[in-house]
Amino acid sequence: MSPALLFTYYRNPQTCQQRLLCLRHLNPDLRIHGLFSGQPEEFDQFASLGLLLNSNFVHPPASPEWLWSNYDLVISRWFLECGKEHDFDWLWVHSWDLLLLDPLHAFVPHLEPRQVLLPGLRSLHDMDEKVLDPLAPVEQPGRWSWLGEPEFASFRQYWQEHHRGASLWCEVSPFGVLGRWVCQRYAQSCWKVPGHNEYRFPSLAQALGAQLLQGGFGPEFWSLYDPDRKPWTVQEVQRLARGPAGQRLCHPFYYPLGPQEMGC
Numbered sequence: 723m724s725p726a727l728l729f730t731y732y733r734n735p736q737t738c739q740q741r742l743l744c745l746r747h748l749n750p751d752l753r754i755h756g757l758f759s760g761q762p763e764e765f766d767q768f769a770s771l772g773l774l775l776n777s778n779f780v781h782p783p784a785s786p787e788w789l790w791s792n793y794d795l796v797i798s799r800w801f802l803e804c805g806k807e808h809d810f811d812w813l814w815v816h817s818w819d820l821l822l823l824d825p826l827h828a829f830v831p832h833l834e835p836r837q838v839l840l841p842g843l844r845s846l847h848d849m850d851e852k853v854l855d856p857l858a859p860v861e862q863p864g865r866w867s868w869l870g871e872p873e874f875a876s877f878r879q880y881w882q883e884h885h886r887g888a889s890l891w892c893e894v895s896p897f898g899v900l901g902r903w904v905c906q907r908y909a910q911s912c913w914k915v916p917g918h919n920e921y922r923f924p925s926l927a928q929a930l931g932a933q934l935l936q937g938g939f940g941p942e943f944w945s946l947y948d949p950d951r952k953p954w955t956v957q958e959v960q961r962l963a964r965g966p967a968g969q970r971l972c973h974p975f976y977y978p979l980g981p982q983e984m985g986c
Contacts, residue, residue, distance in 0.1 A: 726753040726810035731818035732760030735767045736978040738818050742774040747981040748825040755808060757800045759789050779804040794919040798909035813905055815898045823963050823970035835903035838927050839935045842895035846921060849892045855944045868918050877917030891924035896947045896973050904932045943969045960984060
């Protein structure tokens with residue numbers, strides 16, 4: 723099975739460069755493809771990344787709000803216009819502000835073409851913004867904020883018309899891993915589906931025939947990831963890097979710390 727990594731970025735050129743150096747250091751033979759979604763006039767600031775990427779794709783300009791809430795469509799456009807020409811069986815989607823301290827195989831040994839791994843995957847009914855681990859008990863789930871948005875009402879109407887009876891899912895994950903079949907099938911089908919990517923992607927992917935995977939990550943993993951966490955400091959990252967190997971990650975981390983400074 724042949725993996726590849728999609729490195730999505732739009733700001734902090736120095737940090738992006740060091741992040742790629744870390745990925746190369748931990749995964750020497752990995753194919754890494756770039757997806758730039760920033761302002762076109764800023765792309766030249768990232769010229770040094772070209773030497774560290776197997777390919778580089780520039781997404782058409784869009785507002786930061788649209789890009790954030792439609793991350794699945796951004797990745798789908800990459801696949802249709804660029805990614806389908808690349809050789810991979812499964813794809814690790816990696817944002818620039820995520821730092822991994824262990825190689826990819828420590829997190830995901832392999833993935834089948836029809837499988838999707840989203841660490842923070844939950845049934846929509848069980849979603850709670852304060853609970854990330856999908857296997858942790860939720861006694862009284864809070865109301866997820868996205869459910870009160872007008873886009874969610876449009877999504878539910880679309881779902882009733884096109885996928886009545888299919889399960890609804892949502893996710894808040896530090897990364898996503900997609901089998902190639904999922905990339906292709908989803909990119910062909912997602913463009914008319916309203917809503918936000920954090921519930922649209924897992925729900926539609928399963929409705930199209932993908933197998934959603936849950937579990938495989940323990941409490942130690944989840945203690946390191948929190949979407950609302952203050953950014954990691956250099957000292958915190960270096961302390962974690964000196965610890966035992968496992969499934970170590972830091973998010974968000976903005977400082978341009980390289981492999982030598984971390985001793986990895």
